Amino acid sequence: MATWSDLSNEISRAVGEAGKSIVTVQGRGGRTSSGIILDETTVLTAAHAVHDEENIRMWISPEHPITASVKGRDSGTDIAVLKTEASLTESKADAAGDVHARPAQFNENPQLAVGQLVVAVARTWRGNLVASSGVLSGLMGEWHTFRGKKIETFIRPDLTLYRGFSGGALIGADQKIIGMTTAALRRGSPLALPYSTIKRITTVLLEKGYIPAPYLGVGLQPVRLPESLKQKLNLTERAGALVVHVEPESPADKAQFLVGDILLKLGDSMFEEEPPRPILARLSPGQSMSITGVRGGQMFSWNVSIGERPRR
DSSP: OOOHHHHHHHHHHHHHHHHTTEEEEEOGGGOEEEEEEEETTEEEEEGGGOOSOSSEEEESSTTSOEEEEEEEEETTTTEEEEEESSOSSOOOOOTTOOOSOOOOOBOSSOOOOTTOEEEEEEEOTTOOEEEEEEEEEEEESSEEOTTOOEESSEEEEESOOOTTOTTOEEEOTTSSEEEEEESSSSTTOOEEEEHHHHHHHHHHHHHHSSOOOEEOOEEEEEEEOOHHHHHHHTOOOOEEEEEEEEOTTSHHHHTTOOTTOEEEEETTEETTTSOHHHHHHTOOTTOEEEEEEEETTEEEEEEEEOEEOOOO
16 A cells, blocks of 8 residues: 555656656746647747747756747637747756656546546746646536637646746646646636647647637627517527627628627527627637528528638
8 A cells, every 4th residue: 555655756756757848938028937848849838928929938947048939829728839949858868867858748538537636837937846736626528718719628626826837737647747727717716728628729829820710790789689579470589689780891791791680599509598709709710600580570590601800
């Protein structure tokens, strides 16, 4: 039977192994976070800690900093990807033969359960390895951030993310990384982004540098349906979304939306069940969606193609 000392030493070894894939990230103004090495020139970190910056400095040891720039960032999932010119993994081994830096080992399909022991691993502004432990206090399926961005699995660890921990790693019982920690997506509650979300977002960021945002080009306002209209059309919905603005040449304009239309359903989403903003935020550019609504006291139904929001 393992003793407390055995468990303590095992956790310490796991933190040390994970730490070989964790770097300090310092952006403009001295903002410090942690980062996870994805490959020899690519680092994953928290988007709120870096912006569209050049000359970001990263290190495991401050004596050997490496300069990086932002390849892409998505504030909706708090994921940013940094690229370096020099290799992160070419550090020489120390006298004991330990490698200073290496790409992270992720558990792509972890078997998670509430109550499991987890450890957050990060680095300080000096490059010191630090850790914070706790248990998984919450697990859910698909979750949407306050900006409507999808997170495949909601992972809430019950531990403290000290300053600089965002962008670091959360490791599980198999000593592999199960997610990236962040304190920016839910106030007062640290979260970990699972590998599935990390992979999906970083793939697009490395290709495009940004996450394409859906664009319908319509202003909507929640509105209750008059009883007379509900009775006339035999509607069960109590509310919808009133069209108050249509952008010229937008997908909504091309689909012949008119100010005064009342939208009831977009795809599988009902406007009486939630506000328009999160419904629109969940759309994807290129999608063809069915739309049902009321115009001039009559029902209508057609398809609309979702566009990509123009970048400023």
